[in-house]
Amino acid sequence: MDAGEQTLALTSNGGLPMVIYWGARLPDDEDLAQLAASARHDLTGGMIDQLPALTLSPESGRAFAGQPGLICAEADGTPLHPVFSFDRAEHSACSLSLICSAMGLTLAHRITAQPTGVFTLQTVLEADRDIRLHWLAAPVLPAPQAADTMIDLHGRWVREFHLNHVPWAPGIRMREARTGRSGHEHPPYLILPETGCTNTSGSAFALHYAWSGGHRMVAEELPDGRRQVQFGATTGAETQAKRRFETAELVALHSTIGLNGIAAAFQRDTRDRVVKWPNPARPRPVHYNCWEAIYFDHSLADLSDIADRAAALGAERFVLDDGWFGRRDDDTTSLGDWTIDRTKWPDGLQPLIAHVKSLGMTFGLWFEPEMVNPDSDLFRAHPDWMLGPVDQVTGRHQLVLDLSKPQVRDYLFDAVSAILAGHDIDYIKWDHNRLLPVVDAVQSHGAYDLFDRLRAAHPGVEIESCASGGGRIDAGILARTHRVWLSDCIDAEERLRMQHDAALFLPSCVTGSHVGALHSHTTGRALPMAFRAWVAAQRHFGFEMDPRKISGADAAVLSEVTAWYKANRVWMMAGTILRLDSADPTVTSEMQLAADGGRFVLFAGQNAQTVQILPRPLRLTGLDPAALYRITLRNAGDAPPQSRGPNALKNGPLTLSGRALMGQGILLPVAWPATMWVVEGERL
Numbered sequence: 001m002d003a004g005e006q007t008l009a010l011t012s013n014g015g016l017p018m019v020i021y022w023g024a025r026l027p028d029d030e031d032l033a034q035l036a037a038s039a040r041h042d043l044t045g046g047m048i049d050q051l052p053a054l055t056l057s058p059e060s061g062r063a064f065a066g067q068p069g070l071i072c073a074e075a076d077g078t079p080l081h082p083v084f085s086f087d088r089a090e091h092s093a094c095s096l097s098l099i100c101s102a103m104g105l106t107l108a109h110r111i112t113a114q115p116t117g118v119f120t121l122q123t124v125l126e127a128d129r130d131i132r133l134h135w136l137a138a139p140v141l142p143a144p145q146a147a148d149t150m151i152d153l154h155g156r157w158v159r160e161f162h163l164n165h166v167p168w169a170p171g172i173r174m175r176e177a178r179t180g181r182s183g184h185e186h187p188p189y190l191i192l193p194e195t196g197c198t199n200t201s202g203s204a205f206a207l208h209y210a211w212s213g214g215h216r217m218v219a220e221e222l223p224d225g226r227r228q229v230q231f232g233a234t235t236g237a238e239t240q241a242k243r244r245f246e247t248a249e250l251v252a253l254h255s256t257i258g259l260n261g262i263a264a265a266f267q268r269d270t271r272d273r274v275v276k277w278p279n280p281a282r283p284r285p286v287h288y289n290c291w292e293a294i295y296f297d298h299s300l301a302d303l304s305d306i307a308d309r310a311a312a313l314g315a316e317r318f319v320l321d322d323g324w325f326g327r328r329d330d331d332t333t334s335l336g337d338w339t340i341d342r343t344k345w346p347d348g349l350q351p352l353i354a355h356v357k358s359l360g361m362t363f364g365l366w367f368e369p370e371m372v373n374p375d376s377d378l379f380r381a382h383p384d385w386m387l388g389p390v391d392q393v394t395g396r397h398q399l400v401l402d403l404s405k406p407q408v409r410d411y412l413f414d415a416v417s418a419i420l421a422g423h424d425i426d427y428i429k430w431d432h433n434r435l436l437p438v439v440d441a442v443q444s445h446g447a448y449d450l451f452d453r454l455r456a457a458h459p460g461v462e463i464e465s466c467a468s469g470g471g472r473i474d475a476g477i478l479a480r481t482h483r484v485w486l487s488d489c490i491d492a493e494e495r496l497r498m499q500h501d502a503a504l505f506l507p508s509c510v511t512g513s514h515v516g517a518l519h520s521h522t523t524g525r526a527l528p529m530a531f532r533a534w535v536a537a538q539r540h541f542g543f544e545m546d547p548r549k550i551s552g553a554d555a556a557v558l559s560e561v562t563a564w565y566k567a568n569r570v571w572m573m574a575g576t577i578l579r580l581d582s583a584d585p586t587v588t589s590e591m592q593l594a595a596d597g598g599r600f601v602l603f604a605g606q607n608a609q610t611v612q613i614l615p616r617p618l619r620l621t622g623l624d625p626a627a628l629y630r631i632t633l634r635n636a637g638d639a640p641p642q643s644r645g646p647n648a649l650k651n652g653p654l655t656l657s658g659r660a661l662m663g664q665g666i667l668l669p670v671a672w673p674a675t676m677w678v679v680e681g682e683r684l
């Protein structure tokens, strides 16, 4: 099968199918029988007499020496070791189901070539009786042999999306998210670069498990040298004996143009296939979110004043964050009581909404539907609605509601729906601040059901996925939401790095990024407004600082960057973020290239003092070598006093070929730390 520029070829020797080729697209006349023959391994001493195949679900029953793709048992706990026979293949235009059976079990592997250039793969297990499932991998793919390292992700609250470069070695690299969310700790993404791959060149593969409830990843090098990668739901997530189980979708892609080919495909797939936009043509509105300005301290007068100032700075959507409901004066109470706090809002939210609308902004509201505080009317009325053991430790003073219960989902649907129906609201910030006390896939299915019902009832409302920042970012949640809150850290220096690494997986249009206060609320660091504003303008732009506390000079800078974002957002959000290989580790740089290649913007963020005195040339990428481009430094005024020389870009545009820009690169002016150079490019 072909998807975009990649080919996946499989064969079966009468048992479960196996991959014989995954990589760059093969010619249409490739002889597949020869390809299958070429994939056969030798045997040697110390091995069993027939090499157990690395199939789409390696089988313990065939003495496969590594992690099997299926671990299941009879309902009474007796282990099952099925040895599957191939039954049939079912084709449609761009999908394939490969169906095998054994011992009353049917195992189907489904593969779809998506128009966005990725493959999606899923495993479905059915039985003629109730069985217990310990582990079910999505279709298992081989990992490249010509590779020294893999790149996976780790993170924590206020430090999300860090790349781990993990050396391949015999044995297992295992990551498991057991917190009931895709998680800050290790989001379900993996990149498998071949040796020598950079951002801009080389071969790489990538996988993403599209599930929000926690996952397990196994990347294993067998004693015989073969490598496999498995993704599935957290072990133990299926708590009931059943007749049918299925994995989430595994997204698989290959690039021949370096990590940027991975980034481009993930960005395109998320934006054009996964996210279901209420109105795809709507430009991403500039947000104002009041959380860091006022926290729980709500008053109509203050928020109206803030709204006036946010609108004057260019905001187009005003989001009222936590604190409007129950008796929520801090984070110890009221989750679950989704009625307006009349002590803060004696006339309800209508006066604020009317004011916001009169300023030309739309209105968004914060919820955390899946949670309950022990100090809430909901918990007092329904103590049995909580998930997990009675004597569990709370997290942020809260418990989780058991979403497997239809009456809990009905209550939440009615409560959230009533607020949406009664007010002019076009946006929900949907938070999820507590780790789950138990692992259970039913909880995530319940959450998905709640999202789906609310979206069907209020199709014009956009939703942001937030989980203490970036704790729930995956294609499962993005199929139901339209923005992710990448991190509670809006310190621009941290964000620059985080956004750079997250761009391997997430498009600009879904990645929320806000301008914070002068002194960051999560790091204490003070950064200039220009840097804070340009870093936020790299993604879906917004403000979160208190606009009553910024100087006139800072307001002018912010207004100018906001106007720039508005003038450029349509093509930027439809374009591709390409990471540059900066020769200077103190410079984090990317290009955003329009879909038609006709224009680009280059962001070069100086995040520390350079080792050498002069800036190193920065090589561009993704351009037509033969074309000419006019490049203009947008913000030469940000050059520090030490920039005394004749750097040409400070004085006006340059016209250079794509070959020169990509081969030699450009020289930017000297910069202080916390400077973002912005270079606009236009193809002539």
Ligand code: DGJ
Binding pocket: 291, 321, 322, 366, 431, 433, 466, 467, 468, 469, 485, 488
């Ligand atoms: C955690 C979120 O990440 C913040 O942005 C904010 O919405 C708070 N929760 C509100 O309690």
